[in-house]
Amino acid sequence: MNSLDFFTDRLPDYLEELQALTEIETPTGDLANLERAARFLTERLAPFGRPERCDLQDHGPLLRLRREGTGSRVLLLAHYDTVWPVGSWQNLWSVRHGRAHGPGIYDMKGGLLFILWMLRYLDTSGLDHPEIEVLLNPDEEFGSPGSRSYIEEAARQANFVLVLEPCTLDGSLKVARKGSAEYVVTIRGRSSHQGAEPEKGVNAVVEASHQILRMLGLEDEAAGTTVGPNVIAGGERSNTVPDLAEIRVDVRAWQQSETERLDAALRRLQPVVEGAEINVLGGWNRPPMETSPASTELFERARAIGNDLGLDLSPIRWGGSSDANLAAAVGAATIDGFGPSGEGAHQIDECIVIDDVPRRLALLSELVLSLAVPPEDWLTEKALAY
Secondary structure, eight states, X not given: OOXXXXXXXXXXXXXXXXXXXXXXXXXXXXXXXXXXXXXXXXXXXXXXXXXXXXXXTTTEEEEEEEEOOSSSEEEEEEEOOBSOOTTOOSOSOEEETTEEEOTTIIIIXXXXXXXXXXXXXXXXXXXXXXXXXXXXXXXXXXXXXXXXXXXXXXHHHOSEEEEOOOOOTTOOEEEEEOEEEEEEEEEEOBOEETXXXXXXXXXXXXXXXXXXXXXXXXXXXXXXXXXXXXXXXXXXXXXXXXXXXEEEEEEEESSHHHHHHHHHHHHTOOOSSTTOEEEEEEEXXXXXXXXXXXXXXXXXXXXXXXXXXXXXXXXXXXXXXXXXHHHHHTTOEEEEOOSOOEEOTTSTTOEEEGGGHHHHHHHHHHHHHHTOSOGGGTSOHHHHHO
């Protein structure tokens, strides 16, 4: 039985398992519910090897499975935490108009289960497959603070990294992602009575206004660099010159050179209002995921396999970041978006397209099977030298 027929026949089983996982609500940091999901996943990984568990303090269990093979080494990445606090959804599972809805179903429990079903197909087919490592982490939605070192180390040892974040509605694969940073700019002034002695005060809110304009001046539209001073707090009473203000800034960039420029510029911010002081904390939590010759060739291989399955795959650049950024930054050929098609990530109507699931599963499985050869047998010299 070919892979597409295999997954088409088992689509009801996939959906039943996805419903069970989706109904375990797993907001990042909810250790009790993350533990429930970890047990659920460990039980289902067990037939394919010996699942390892790494308890990340304050973050939950990271799950790892290694499977011997031949040829290349492939790392499969997924996370099982979601952005949804417990109780956010009235119905944790529903099917309407050919789509399945639920908290985290699109980002990214649907794609996570692709790994399990791919492993089931590999066992059933008996075909040669590459060496496989699976990492399932519990803290991606917070920037993977606990699992980052594990992801980077596994990616360094892999030839290829496939990330099971969802694809878009049109099925595109993500070959580049922006890097992301968060900075906290704290401004200290001096309080005074606004009516009696305003001249003795140093207005931290006014200084914050100057700095926001300076930050916006750091954007580069042509390079796709954005600076978002999106949260601001300052002052307590309208009759008092405020002595404290805080700005939280979201920064995104496609290139590493831009991350360095922005970091240096933000840390060099100087006061405009005499007597004000500025302190800048924070930085880049995910570097840009940039394309490489090897990832480009990997995408072309995926596109050819997709054509045979009736998929018209396109490469896209995506403004949001993921664990793919961490893998690509250490030099691994990385592509993201191998999960199900759908829409609504982090929205109350997030969903996946049910009829697309078998073909997307077949794409993942056939690509992995095609990597059961040494990279030097098909990558160009330029890609191998990257």
